[in-house]
Amino acid sequence: MDRPSEELLGEKVGGRFVIGEFVAGGSFGSFHFGTDCQTQTKVAIKLESKESLQPQLHIEYMNYSILGRAQFIPIVHYFAPCGRNESWNALVMDLLGPSLSHIREKCGGTFTVQTTINLMIQLLNIFEFVHLHGILYRDIKPENFLLGMSNNNYWSRVHLIDLGFCKRFIDSHNRHIPYVEGKLMAGTQRYVSVNNHLGRELGRRDDLEALLYMIIFLHKGQTPWQGLQGTVLEKSRQMVKIKLEITPQDLCSSMPPEFASFAKYVRRLQFAEMPRYREWWNRFRLRLGSMGFSSYEDHYLDWDRSHNSRNNLR
Structure with a gap:
């Protein structure tokens, strides 16, 4: 260290x-x-x-x-x-506030559906911006997303940090990097995409797949592939098998149907294909609106301006 x-x-x-x-x-x-x-x-x-x-x-x-x-x-x-x-x-x-990992623990280990959708909307906006600048993030985990400082105007806003593991996917001639295999895994096993496990060159689709796995963890407090036993390699093989075989409906059970649809969508994306960020951003906003909330409101989040838990929402 x-x-x-x-x-x-x-x-x-x-x-x-x-x-x-x-x-x-x-x-x-x-x-x-x-x-x-x-x-x-x-x-x-x-x-x-x-x-x-x-x-x-x-x-x-x-x-x-x-x-x-x-x-x-x-x-x-x-x-x-x-x-x-x-x-x-x-x-x-x-200087920013607590990470999504820390605030999740303060809120009892899981986030409500409305908070989860709010986070999904914010994170889709972030990744659209990052990808439009030709950058893959590749290190998605709750510890790398921080809220603003407590008791200021940005207390509920998610910020992206730790950009040292990023990679350019657009070269100096404005061309997408080529697809190759035999790559080492990049990122945290719990959240990485299937392609990442299989040693394939990463693209924008893989950031979004990892984002989905992180969101599921934040909402449920676990993923279906936690608690596996064995060496790092053995656990990776078990993990990718589960990720490949689980249905989107089982993966996103107890969550609004947009999440299962998003899971299907990101797994169908081609290596160099640009995701339709705005379409999904709007779909999650509409779902939040149908629940009586707006993505521009903060009163329904699981934490308050001081980053204390609002237990009355549960």
Whole structure:
């Protein structure tokens, strides 16, 4: 795990941002709270050693730069070397609220149907935007989607983070990358697509299939392929078998029919085919409207402005 020495804590990077408390770390580097000395606001700072075997922070910064400013992408304030002998890279961006994983746990381990549909609408919007910029995300899991800070105007808005694992699917000549096989799996097994398990080159369809599996997990608190025993390879083989054989109706049982229809749709998409994001965005919005809610309202979500659970919705 990349974790900077204590002497790096309190250092000012970019002449403006002070590195604060260590929060978490892993193969990606380390995450810290920080402070913007000009505005006295809190920021998020990711640090990665230049000696990392598989450095990703520069890739993440590049992808943030490609996507630019969007309401569901955190603003990046700074990226450059820091520390003694400039042995670390620092990425400074907006500090956000809890992840979908954390808020799910606070809400009892599952989300209501209306909250699940709201999330689906937001996430379809995010992935349409990311894909239109020629980027595949490839690392879908609840920990990588964060709400805005509590008690501000963005408390219910989902934001996409951790772009270091993304891949361009459009080349420098504006052509789609070719289909190949024999690839290593990318992402978290629980959520990856069937094609990902089978070593096939990923496309936009695979981001959407993984998105569906994550949504099912958030709504039900589990997926049909959890709790498998064996080695990583054995569990992967069992998992892909279940994903291939389960019907969309069984996969999306207890959920509105749009989810089973979406499951059928994404599995039929061709490798280079552009998904019809707006069509599905509208279908989920209509379903939410038929339940008496609007995707522009927040009062029915399973959490409030302070990111506390609203148990009265259950």
